[in-house]
Amino acid sequence: MESPDATANKEDEASIDLLAIVLDTNPSQLIVRQNPQNLTQILEAVIAFGNAHLMQKAQNKLAVLSCSHYTTEFLFPLPGRQVELRQIDAQYEAFSLVEKTVKQQLGSILMNAPRLSAPCESLLAGSMSMALCYISRLQRNVPAGVKMHSRILVITGSNECASQYMTFMNVFFTAQKLGIVVDTCALDKTLSLLQQGCDITNGQFLKVNQLDGLLQYLLWVFLPSPQMRHKLVLPPTPKVDYRASCFCHRELIDIGYVCSVCLSVFCKYSPICTTCHTIFKTPGPLPIKPKKKKKIDKN
Amino acid sequence: MYCVSKLNCKKSISGTITHRREIVKQIRAHRSMADTKSGRHASTSAATPLLVQSPENLECKNFQEYLRTRQTPESLEKLYSYPPICLAVFRELPEIARQFVIRILFVDQPVPQAVVSSWGAQRVAKEQLEATNCLSALSVWRVTAIPGGLAAWELSPTFKKSVRQVLLGGGKPWAITNSLERDSKPRDVAFLDAYAMSRWRCVLHYMVGTGNRSNTETEAISPDAVRILLHANLMKRDEREGITITRQGFQFLLLDTRAQVWHFMLQYLDTCQERGLVLAECLSMLFQLSFSTLGRDYSSEGMNKQMLMFLQHLREFGLVFQRKRKEHRFYPTRLALNVTNKEAAEASISVDEERMQERGYIVVETNYRVYAYTDSQLQVAVLGLFTELLYRFPNLVVGVLTRDSVRQALRGGITAEQIVSYLEQYAHPNMKLVESAIQSKSCLPPTVVDQIKLWEMERNRFTYTEGVVYNQFLSQNDFVTLRDYAQSQNVLVWQNERTRTMVVQKNGHDDVKRYWKKYSKSAG
Numbered sequence: 063m064e065s066p067d068a069t070a071n072k073e074d075e076a077s078i079d080l081l082a083i084v085l086d087t088n089p090s091q092l093i094v095r096q097n098p099q100n101l102t103q104i105l106e107a108v109i110a111f112g113n114a115h116l117m118q119k120a121q122n123k124l125a126v127l128s129c130s131h132y133t134t135e136f137l138f139p140l141p142g143r144q145v146e147l148r149q150i151d152a153q154y155e156a157f158s159l160v161e162k163t164v165k166q167q168l169g170s171i172l173m174n175a176p177r178l179s180a181p182c183e184s185l186l187a188g189s190m191s192m193a194l195c196y197i198s199r200l201q202r203n204v205p206a207g208v209k210m211h212s213r214i215l216v217i218t219g220s221n222e223c224a225s226q227y228m229t230f231m232n233v234f235f236t237a238q239k240l241g242i243v244v245d246t247c248a249l250d251k252t253l254s255l256l257q258q259g260c261d262i263t264n265g266q267f268l269k270v271n272q273l274d275g276l277l278q279y280l281l282w283v284f285l286p287s288p289q290m291r292h293k294l295v296l297p298p299t300p301k302v303d304y305r306a307s308c309f310c311h312r313e314l315i316d317i318g319y320v321c322s323v324c325l326s327v328f329c330k331y332s333p334i335c336t337t338c339h340t341i342f343k344t345p346g347p348l349p350i351k352p353k354k355k356k357k358i359d360k361n
Numbered sequence: 362m363y364c365v366s367k368l369n370c371k372k373s374i375s376g377t378i379t380h381r382r383e384i385v386k387q388i389r390a391h392r393s394m395a396d397t398k399s400g401r402h403a404s405t406s407a408a409t410p411l412l413v414q415s416p417e418n419l420e421c422k423n424f425q426e427y428l429r430t431r432q433t434p435e436s437l438e439k440l441y442s443y444p445p446i447c448l449a450v451f452r453e454l455p456e457i458a459r460q461f462v463i464r465i466l467f468v469d470q471p472v473p474q475a476v477v478s479s480w481g482a483q484r485v486a487k488e489q490l491e492a493t494n495c496l497s498a499l500s501v502w503r504v505t506a507i508p509g510g511l512a513a514w515e516l517s518p519t520f521k522k523s524v525r526q527v528l529l530g531g532g533k534p535w536a537i538t539n540s541l542e543r544d545s546k547p548r549d550v551a552f553l554d555a556y557a558m559s560r561w562r563c564v565l566h567y568m569v570g571t572g573n574r575s576n577t578e579t580e581a582i583s584p585d586a587v588r589i590l591l592h593a594n595l596m597k598r599d600e601r602e603g604i605t606i607t608r609q610g611f612q613f614l615l616l617d618t619r620a621q622v623w624h625f626m627l628q629y630l631d632t633c634q635e636r637g638l639v640l641a642e643c644l645s646m647l648f649q650l651s652f653s654t655l656g657r658d659y660s661s662e663g664m665n666k667q668m669l670m671f672l673q674h675l676r677e678f679g680l681v682f683q684r685k686r687k688e689h690r691f692y693p694t695r696l697a698l699n700v701t702n703k704e705a706a707e708a709s710i711s712v713d714e715e716r717m718q719e720r721g722y723i724v725v726e727t728n729y730r731v732y733a734y735t736d737s738q739l740q741v742a743v744l745g746l747f748t749e750l751l752y753r754f755p756n757l758v759v760g761v762l763t764r765d766s767v768r769q770a771l772r773g774g775i776t777a778e779q780i781v782s783y784l785e786q787y788a789h790p791n792m793k794l795v796e797s798a799i800q801s802k803s804c805l806p807p808t809v810v811d812q813i814k815l816w817e818m819e820r821n822r823f824t825y826t827e828g829v830v831y832n833q834f835l836s837q838n839d840f841v842t843l844r845d846y847a848q849s850q851n852v853l854v855w856q857n858e859r860t861r862t863m864v865v866q867k868n869g870h871d872d873v874k875r876y877w878k879k880y881s882k883s884a885g
Contacts (some may be wrong), residue, residue: 075456101793110528110529113528113529114463114528117448117451117452117527117528118452118459119452120452120699122735150530150534150537151526151530151531151532151533151534152444152523152526152527152530152532152533152534152535153526153527153529153530153531154444154445154448154527154528154652155526155652155653155654156652156654157527157528158529158530161530182753199481215787247870277467278464278467281463281464281466282464285460286460290456290457290460292482292484293457293481293482293484293488293489294457294460294480294481295479295480295481295482322677
């Protein structure tokens with residue numbers, strides 16, 4: 063008789079691991095503005111990491127999405143027929159395909175991007191929902207009897223995007239329900255929203271301090287599939303800040319006003335909810351209940 | 362027979378079979394069910410063939426076992442200079458081992474062992490140990506000393522270089538990927554599948570002897586292929602009947618196609634030296650094909666003569682398709698893809714590709730009836746191994762799985778696992794649409810699967826231990842002393858105080874005998 067652990071191992075070996083990488087390519091990220099070379103460096107690391115994921119098992123799958131301030135595009139795989147390409151060095155055919163496609167696609171996206179006058183925030187939540195859609199589509203096509211484990215890895219150097227709070231929360235809870243793990247690799251600042259998302263879905267959140275060691279960080283923390291993470295020693299999760307950020311000033315607050323329709327949080331009272339445009343009555347002083355007359359009095 | 366002073370001591374291996382039976386009977390009588398459930402007593406393998414008729418079973422090795430058993434560290438090092446082999450080896454490693462390799466892949470100095478072991482959680486220390494042992498056994502890494510006197514792991518430089526090349530590029534391109542002009546008549550996947558299966562079936566048909574009957578689609582296979590079948594013990598030369606299939610051969614037929622191909626290729630590689638082929642080159646070629654893209658053409662330009670010969674052999678078994686012998690263009694088929702890994706191949710088949718696969722034809726019902734929609738001799742012969750065939754119609758065979766029929770198969774060395782996987786593999790598409798099949802992993806009725814497994818477990822109630830009987834003790838004291846000694850040495854198999862009989866493991870016999878001599882001398 064095999065031990066249940068061995069059977070679980072065997073199943074894990076047979077299952078498909080799908081990794082969807084959401085890569086923030088917004089040029090207004092601080093690290094990119096400081097040094098445009100950084101983006102190339104990040105890209106190289108992400109490609110190597112993606113290929114390392116494909117190298118683990120023959121049936122592993124990879125998707126790379128680019129997320130910027132105005133659009134989300136698939137960098138890999140491309141719909142339709144793949145690019146015909148011959149090996150030029152000893153790199154495995156499938157890996158060179160990933161590398162070529164990602165670079166080519168990203169190049170054309172950056173070339174066609176509209177000019178920015180002021181820094182804008184990346185549409186991370188939107189890209190993540192796109193990744194979720196992609197995952198659920200693949201999930202449906204999996205042959206009977208085969209399991210698929212999916213996860214999303216967000217790599218970003220953007221600031222907190224509190225304006226997408228609603229979408230983020232929807233994404234996190236959908237992911238939780240579908241059993242999809244959300245991992246985040248923050249390159250610049252700690253992002254409390256995404257940190258919450260990782261916590262909800264049992265994913266890893268990591269803030270990288272040195273961009274030079276990015277690949278090594280990725281390989282260490284994010285390469286092991288969630289099923290085997292308990293077998294490895296990974297950085298402990300810091301205490302997650304579950305305070306909500308207010309929608310008016312994007313500050314974390316302990317006590318605030320909550321819209322009764324969409325549950326948006328505000329630090330100050332506003333008569334119209336900025337998220338769902340519900341109109342509230344001005345809160346007057348609490349109505350004082352008229353004292354009930356005592357029965358004795360009446361008699 | 363031999364005597365130690367007044368004590369009779371039967372050495373069972375030299376004794377007659379009846380003695381052996383007696384011992385076994387005693388052991389049987391004594392063993393409780395709980396004992397057998399919990400498992401495997403160290404039964405010496407030498408004794409088993411005598412006790413039960415269990416012939417050599419088909420041994421199916423995976424790639425890792427193959428490398429461990431057949432290769433020396435030096436030859437492994439040679440193999441690792443081929444990036445495709447390294448990729449295959451990497452994928453065969455246990456999961457933890459893969460993580461370790463990846464983490465030190467880009468580290469240029471040796472990593473202290475303590476550091477590596479701190480990467481794994483304490484709870485899975487055993488698994489981790491297995492992983493590190495596996496890496497050492499395959500010479501993927503080796504121990505070196507670093508300044509400070511600590512032991513450290515260092516990846517084999519050749520392996521490291523090759524894996525880096527596979528992952529990041531650099532180095533020479535793989536041999537088969539020379540550029541080609543566009544094929545004017547490219548072959549599609551469906552064609553390749555059909556071609557591969559027809560070629561492979563030729564080999565199988567030959568094995569069950571249906572290839573002899575001149576059929577239009579089946580051709581005879583080459584003497585070379587026959588030689589491999591003989592070498593692999595899948596067939597044997599019989600004086601009267603010519604070449605016939607062996608027991609292992611039947612077990613081979615029950616494997617799924619991928620496992621068959623892999624087993625066959627391993628046997629082929631065993632004999633490749635005789636053909637003047639270099640093992641490393643063959644393996645490299647095999648894995649290049651294994652990692653190629655289906656439906657794409659590759660070039661054999663620049664290959665040496667031996668490799669071209671190897672390619673021709675692969676062509677014969679249906680692993681590659683080539684229009685003409687002289688043509689430089691060839692297409693790998695599904696048989697060649699992911700040769701080492703069954704799961705990978707299954708999982709990579711997406712829904713629309715599934716119908717290209719061989720159609721299932723077996724329906725199994727909960728009443729143990731098996732309906733097979735087939736007219737192929739081969740399939741009927743295989744089915745007949747473990748079912749009792751009831752009726753035959755032109756396109757349908759009806760059989761029933763009975764205890765006797767399954768036990769007969771089990772006696773022949775076929776395992777329950779093999780039977781179940783065969784039935785699953787060739788299950789009729791409609792079987793997969795049943796409600797219960799969609800929810801569970803298997804499309805077979807669970808009662809049938811369980812019963813087949815139970816029938817197998819029935820046979821495993823006994824464990825056989827080779828031993829020596831000590832009896833006819835003159836005093837209870839002698840008996841107790843010797844029994845206690847044997848017990849303290851952990852070699853006591855069974856004892857009965859009333860009859861003053863004990864059975865000692867064979868390897869403990871000398872020790873116990875010596876002790877007895879010393880004891881009886883000092884007492885007497």
